[in-house]
Amino acid sequence: MLAITLGDPTGIGPEVLLKALGQRPIDGVVVYGDRGVLEETARQLGTRVPQGVQIEEVTSLAPHQRVPGQPNDAAGRAQVAYLEAATEAAMSGRVKAIVTAPLSKTWAGRAGFQFPGHTEYLAQAAHAPEIAMMLAGPRLKTTVATTHIALRDVAASLTVSGVSTAIRLTARALQQHFGLPHPRIAVAALNPHAGEDGRFGDEEARIIEPAIAAARRELEAQGSSPRLYGPAVPDVVFRQAHEGQFDAVVAMYHDQGLIPVKLFDFDHTVNVTLGLPFVRTSPDHGTAYDLAGKGLAREDSLLAAFDLARQMVARARG
Numbered sequence: 207m208l209a210i211t212l213g214d215p216t217g218i219g220p221e222v223l224l225k226a227l228g229q230r231p232i233d234g235v236v237v238y239g240d241r242g243v244l245e246e247t248a249r250q251l252g253t254r255v256p257q258g259v260q261i262e263e264v265t266s267l268a269p270h271q272r273v274p275g276q277p278n279d280a281a282g283r284a285q286v287a288y289l290e291a292a293t294e295a296a297m298s299g300r301v302k303a304i305v306t307a308p309l310s311k312t313w314a315g316r317a318g319f320q321f322p323g324h325t326e327y328l329a330q331a332a333h334a335p336e337i338a339m340m341l342a343g344p345r346l347k348t349t350v351a352t353t354h355i356a357l358r359d360v361a362a363s364l365t366v367s368g369v370s371t372a373i374r375l376t377a378r379a380l381q382q383h384f385g386l387p388h389p390r391i392a393v394a395a396l397n398p399h400a401g402e403d404g405r406f407g408d409e410e411a412r413i414i415e416p417a418i419a420a421a422r423r424e425l426e427a428q429g430s431s432p433r434l435y436g437p438a439v440p441d442v443v444f445r446q447a448h449e450g451q452f453d454a455v456v457a458m459y460h461d462q463g464l465i466p467v468k469l470f471d472f473d474h475t476v477n478v479t480l481g482l483p484f485v486r487t488s489p490d491h492g493t494a495y496d497l498a499g500k501g502l503a504r505e506d507s508l509l510a511a512f513d514l515a516r517q518m519v520a521r522a523r524g
Contacts, residue, residue: 207300208515209292212239213307214285215267216277217493218503220247223307225505226512227256236260236301238292240284243272250274251501264291274499282313289324293331296484303485303515307508308493322354325479328486337481338375340454341464341490342514343471346447347384347454348463349376349480360459361396364409369393369417370424372456375480377425377432380453383485383518392443392452393418393436394462400437410437414458464490473506476514485518487511 213219220243227235237244241263244255255261264287271280289309295301306324321327329337340349351372352363373393380389393414397407404411414437422434435452436443444466447455457463467475468490475490489507497503 207295208235208303208305208512208519209295209301210235210237210305210512211288211292211307212237212243212285213288214277214281214310214313214493215240215243215265215272216274216281216498217308217310217495218491218498219307219493220244221251221274221498221501221503222489222505222508224248224251224253224255225503226508227259228253229505229509230512232256232259236262236295238262238264238288238295240265240267240272242266242269246272247274250499262291262295264288275495277310277313277493277495279313279316282310282315282317282319285309286314286317286319289327290331293328296486297332301484302519303487305508305511305515306486306488308489308491310493324477324486324488325353328479328482332482332484334481334483336371336375337479338372340376340379340478340480341467341475342478343467343475345450346444346467346470347376347380348444348447348457348467349373349454350457350460350463352459354460357459357461361407361409364396364413364458366413366417366420369414369456369458370420371481373417373421373434374425376454376456377421377430379478379480380432381430383521384453385521386453388431388433389453390433390451391435391454391456392438392447393434393456394440394443394458395437396440396458398441400439409458473504474510475507476511478514478518485515485522487515487518
């Protein structure tokens, strides 16, 4: 079974979900959300909820609480409830993967959701000691060593263990879920010119190089043999990976990793949480309230997240 959360019912989640469900087999798929939201969205799109779609009705919002483009507290509570219900299903083994439609961090926060995003919530809910966020596109995959923090805090937040964890989880994901037994992973530097021998910062020598060495030792001790490179000059390495020289890049902070991925292939990039006991993917876009209810939202990224989740589950089974 594969779970899909509805996301913010006032965002584009319901629209892209309905469009995606009409293009893929729905056997083994359960939507955690609100039937009324889906039916109203289908009416606005001039279509119907696909016959046979299994809906776990977590909420039953009133019409004024589910108006597209009008976020509110009830919708904020609802999107958190969908995620919690799907996570419980994954932890109990009823589903093998979760595809999460976008939620609003602001409105979820007003509902008591005290996490920067899905990734951090799922790590705590799943009691996962090590997690990382990967953005996977058709030709570029990037994992970030730090996630949702202010840019001014990045350097102080980088640690040998944190960077090493991102490298190891990336290697395991590429091997287990992407069919790459000997992945080539580049580790991006933090500073311009990879620090220029310490002239522009010492994080490369003090943190990143030891992290690469530590990851290599641990992976080799486990019988794994990825090829690790770095610290790589940040303004070159993403193009090199996109051209096929590397299978993935480990970036040091959120925008360093996400800007190139979104630039190269925005519509087909998928957010993957590494280190969980189940598969979790999501489209690489937000709630887009300005598009909600207009029929203009594209489902490409959600379709990519759906397809990748199924692929990852299948490959993990061997």
